[in-house]
Amino acid sequence: MSERKDKIILRGLKENNLKNIDLTLSKEKITVFTGLSGSGKSSVVFDTLATESRRQMTLNYPHYVRNQMPRYERPHADLMQNLSPVVVVEQRPIGGNSRSTVGTYMDINPLIRLLFSRIGKPSIGSATDFSSQSSFGGCPECGGFGEVIMPDLNKIIDFNQSLREYAVKFKPLSPSGWQGRWMMTGGLFDPDKPIKDYSKDELQLLLYGPPEGEKVYAPFHTKNGPQPHEWDGLLPRFTRLYINRDVSKLKEITQDDVLAVSTHSLCPTCLGSGLNPKVLDCKINGLNIAEYDQLELTDLLDELMNIKDPMGKSVARQAIPPIVQLVEMGLGYLSLSRKMGTLSGGEAQRVKIARHLGSSLNNLTYIFDEPSAGLHPEEVDMVIHMMKKIKAQHNTVIVIEHDLSVIKAADEIIEMGPGAGANGGEVVYQGKLAGLKDSKAATNLNHKLRINKKPRKIEGYFTLKNACNNNLKKISVDLPKNVLVSICGVSGSGKSSLMFGAFTEKYPETIMVGQGSIGISNRSTLATYMGIMDEVRSIFSKATGQPAGLFSFNSLGACAICKGKGVLTPDVAFADPVTVPCEACGGTRYSDESLSYRYQDKNIVEILDLTIDEAMSYFTMPKIIKRVNTLKDVGLGYLTLGQTTSSLSGGEIQRLKLASHLQKEGQIYLLDEPSLGLHAKDNGKLLEVFQTLVNRGNSVIIIEHNLDFIAASDWVIELGPGGGKQGGHILFEGTPEEMVKSETLTAKWLKDGVTEQFFT
Structure with a gap:
């Protein structure tokens, strides 16, 4: 009898550490892959199933089109049948440049521009005229950037050094570049005199060039002998070459390098919108396009629903569904202008999910890589609801996940293992939830939290006063030194703003272990x-x-x-x-x-x-x-x-980064969700690392949603109550034992997870 078509057939899988395994996956069901970090989950789901589906999809295109597309190698497997097209929502950070926003990522911005070009008053030309990157729409003052960037003299020059001693700290203008060498050999300046000892005229010439209307030349040594070359001053040269020019086309420097030695302030002409004042005069119901961009998504929905003009209504109807998706994912507090690079891990993950949910296609396979990552337990329910919705539209959902509530929502569970790396790559369990507890699987569905009842004694504090980074509401907080501190709260509540913003500004010596990937190549071991x-x-x-x-x-x-x-x-x-x-x-x-x-x-x-x-x-x-x-x-x-x-898997990379920093003592360690990608069984190992670090005299602060880590901490700080404008307040500071008795959102989940005897 032939295999049924409602099953995905995978036979003889050998990719990475997989031990020649066979799997049959049900279509139109939610299947969760779990197991220790490095046990082979990604090898099955990404490196085999997703890669083969993408490879076969590209075969449908003619050769000349396929040559322009990513090319996939056939995975190491004997048989892969009945695959459907895949939609992959990975954990990898969303790329994109500094102009990438929620509106551009979700493809909502073009519709809003079209809306304004159709019904905005007074009327302006085409939709492209409403873009800050068009010749008409861009602000003439800041070139559409929204900020005025000026060289910062004290960041560019060290006045105590001479030119030869690298007084110019911006690399292309220092002695390591041709311009810096020319400044030393051209005869206009003494290369060995500290800048602070220059006369007023010498300093003026170095920094700003000759007086207006005059020109000064210095010989520049080439293969054909010295050639006269005009000297225009360090700051005018920096502005001309590195601010008023597309830096992305330059090999030796990045935009971040330029911003590091500059000050940037809001452009007074366009107030940060990057748009021409004429564009800002065009309004719909009293709001211009920049104001539309700044509205919280819930308010933007109301505006779009209020449009009565028939032409405008048809455009608004197309913009509404993706915004509704974002609101339903709990992101109603974001705006279209919010930069993608400033989103927390949990927010970025949900924006990605929302982008894919707009599809009306069915019979697809959706693959999610730890969709609970970066989410507060309260928010995980939204993800489960979203997965069930996708399944109801006749799609297959495959999830790599460690979160017990997501595992419990699965139709079928597959645990990989039994160990990690060479000790993994086998199917330890496949079946329904009920059978999991009697199997050899590492996943324990009756996992209870262990509250730290003997927190370390606090001897001193790191203090922050009136922190107002991003959405923080002028908060002051004391973080205990030399203990394990957890910072928690819903996504968007201000955890990263407090710790990676305000805290590291005051304590720059902090060793930060973030979620960003390490520079990985196949030659790096x-x-x-x-x-x-x-x-x-x-x-x-x-x-x-x-x-x-x-x-x-x-x-x-x-x-x-x-x-x-x-x-x-x-x-x-x-x-x-x-x-x-x-x-x-x-x-x-x-x-x-x-x-x-x-x-x-x-x-x-x-x-x-x-x-x-x-x-x-x-x-x-x-x-x-x-x-x-x-x-x-x-x-x-x-x-x-x-x-x-x-x-390496995501969890392994996070631990590798941590290991590379562990050689120091008497330090402040700040970690962004260290539990990411870890099975509950691995959490214990990582907690031991943190406790050992603290015992050696270090301070360890973690931003974390994982209740095991929060329960084991010496001190907990919760931010909230919501995300965005609703966040930025301190809700709780104290020990985990005190937290269980409080009424915050995290406390509710902590109470749920603790053992009964805690209350007796």
Whole structure:
């Protein structure tokens, strides 16, 4: 009998650490994949199912179109049948430049511009004229940027230094660039005199150039001898080359580099909208397009519903559904002008989800990567409701998740494991919720919270006074030193504004471990990231008398055929890309010569194949032992030294970043949702790391929704009560035990999760 078409058939899966497994997934159901971090969940869902679906979708296009599209390699599997098109909502931060806003990301802005061009009074030309990036619509003062940017003299120049000593701190104008060298050799300035010792005229010439109407030339040395070159002053030159020019086209500098040495203030002409005053005169029911942009989405909905003009009504009808989606996801407090880069992890995740919910297509497979990430327990219900809604429209929902309430909402649960890395890659359990508790699965549905009843004694505080970053309402707060502090509250309540804004401004020495990804390439390994590869190579070099470069696959030791990649990707024109293990080195990346040398009976590849746990007993060098130990401390003992950082899961990357900072003591550690991507069983390991850090004299502050971490803290601060304008207040400060007796939103969930005997 042939397999039914209402099931997705996956057979012989071998991608990454998968152990030749078979899976059958039901369509039009919610299936949750769970298991320890690194157990193989992503390998099944993303690297196999999603990749194969996307690969097959591109086969429907003609060759010349496919060549312009991303090209996917066929995953390592024997059989993949009955797949449907996939919509993937990942955790990765939303890219985009500094102009990317909620309105542009959701494609609502073009509709609002069209609306104003149709019914705004007084009437203005086309929809594009309402864009700050058009020649007509852009503000003439700030070029559509919304801010006036000026060079900040004290950030650009260190007056105590001479030109040769890098007095100019902006790299392209310093001695490392041609302009800086020209300033030293042109004869106009003494390159060895501190700037503070320049006469008034010398300083004027250096900073602002010659008096108006005059020109000054200095010889610039080229291959053809010295050529006269006009000197226009440091600040005019900076403004001309780096402010009034598209910096993205320059190789040596980024927009952030320019902003770091500038002051930016709201443009007085357009009041930050970036729009021409004529555009701002055009209104609908008394509001111009900039005011539409600033409205909270709930208010914007009311405005759009109030439009009576038939032409305007038809445009408004198209803009309303995506806004309704955002409001239903609990984001009604955002505005269209809110920059995507300023959203918290939970907010960005929900904006992504809302973007995909507008589709009326069905029979799709929606894949969500931890949709509860960054959400308060109160908000997770919205995600569950949203997933059920998608399922009801005859779609399949596949979720990678650790949150118990999401797991409990699944039609079917698949737990991967039993361990992580090489110890994972098997199906530990597949079935209904009821069968999970009698299985060997690590997921414990009866998980109870353990409230910290013996918090550490507080000896001192970090104090913040009248913090008003973003939505903070001039709040003052004392954060205890040398204890474990949790900052909680619904998403958008001001946690990041308080800690990554106000706190780090006052305490810049804080070590921040955020959610951003690490620079990952397939040549970056655990050993290189932790800075021990140089030591490993030098040990080999000393033991063998060979150059250290011979033990690097990025240098002398690289296999000549694959150039140290370990694989070959032959260009097969129009066909799908193929990655073939290099036959010359067998995928090891190293040349035969480098593999012929040994240290303590192992060659370099065998050493890189050691797990962190094994490396502890193999090496004796203190620096290596110390750093390897920090990886063990954060629960990554199962990974190998040579594992590429590009193959790590989100939870593993977060712990790797933490490990790279653990070598210091007497520090302030600030972590943004360290529980992200961790199974409840891994939480205990990470909590031990934090407790050890605090015991060694460090202060550890975590922004967290996870109730296990909040319950185990010494001190808890909750912000709220809502998100956006409704947030920014301190609701609670105290111990977890005191919190259980309070009436805040987090306290409600804490009460739900504690053991019964706590109240007896």
